C-alpha cells in the first residue's frame with residue numbers, strides 16, 4: 178500500500194478531525210504557578226527580567242493565589258525574598274520567615290490550593306549558594322576541601338529543619354531544589370519525626386546547571402556571589418546521570434519527581450517517564466519564559482502560540498505537571 182491510498186493529511190483536513198485525533202491536550206490541572214514573596218504590605222514590585230511577574234507581599238500574594246485558584250490551577254510554588262541574608266540563610270528556618278508567613282496566609286484564604294515550598298538556601302544566604310560553603314568557622318569546615326565548596330552534609334541539616342518549619346506553617350509539598358546528596362531522605366525523616374508524615378516531597382531530582390535560570394536570579398535576588406552552581410547541579414551533557422539521581426530520590430522516598438529546565442531537556446523528561454512510575458513535573462524556567470517575552474515584544478514571535486506549543490511539547494514528552502510562569506495566561510488561552 179502506501180501513497181496514494183494512504184494520505185495522513187486526511188486527518189488534518191478540518192479542525193474537527195484535528196481535535197478528534199489530538200494526542201496531547203494541556204489541562205489547567207497540570208499547571209503550577211510560581212510566586213515570589215517579599216516582606217511588607219501592599220507591595221507589588223515588577224520583576225524587570227520577567228515581564229508580567231512581580232514580587233508580592235503576603236497580602237498581595239493571597240489575592241494572587243485566589244485568582245490562580247479561581248482559574249482552576251491547583252497549586253502555587255513559593256519563593257521567598259528574606260528581609261536579611263546571612264551565612265546560613267537563617268530566615269529559611271525561621272517560623273516567622275517570609276515563606277512560612279505566606280504559606281499560612283494562603284492556606285487560610287484558599288485552603289483547596291496546594292502550596293508548594295521551594296526548599297533551598299540560595300535565596301537566604303548572603304553568598305547566594307544553595308547551602309553552607311566551606312570556610313574557616315563554617316559548620317563542618319573541612320580544610321581538605323577548597324574554600325567556597327558547598328558542604329553537603331551540614332547543608333542537609335538546615336534543609337531538614339527548614340522543611341519542618343515550612344510544612345508546619347501550611348506547605349503541602351516541600352520541593353527541595355538544591356541538588357544535595359541525601360536531601361530527600363533527610364527531609365523525609367525530619368518531617369516524619371515532626372509528625373508531618375503526610376507532607377509530600379517533590380524532588381528537583383534532575384536539575385541542570387543552566388543558563389536558563391538567568392532571569393530568576395533577578396526575581397529571587399539570589400545570584401551566586403562567586404563561582405557557579407556546577408559542583409552541585411548537573412552537567413547539561415549528562416542523561417544517564419539523571420537516571421541515577423532519580424533512582425536515588427525514589428529510594429529515599431520522593432513522592433514526585435521533577436526535571437528542570439524543561440524545553441532543553443525533553444529527552445530527560447521522556448526517559449524518566451518511561452522508567453519511573455512516580456508523578457513527574459517539569460519546570461519551564463525563567464529563561465524559557467523571558468526569551469519568548471523578549472522576542473514577542475519585538476514582534477519576532479507570537480507569545481501565545483509559542484508558549485502553548487512549548488507547554489504542549491513538555492506535556493507530550495511525558496510531564497504530568499508543569500511549573501510555568503504562563504500558568505494563568507495558559508488557562509485563559511485554553512478557554513479561548
Ligand code: PBG
Pocket residue numbers: 295297299307354355389390391392393394406461462463464
Ligand atoms: C533555587 C532555584 C532556582 C530556580 C528555582 N529554584 C535558581 C537556581 O538554581 O539558580 C530557577 C527557576 C527559574 O529559573 O525559573 N535553587
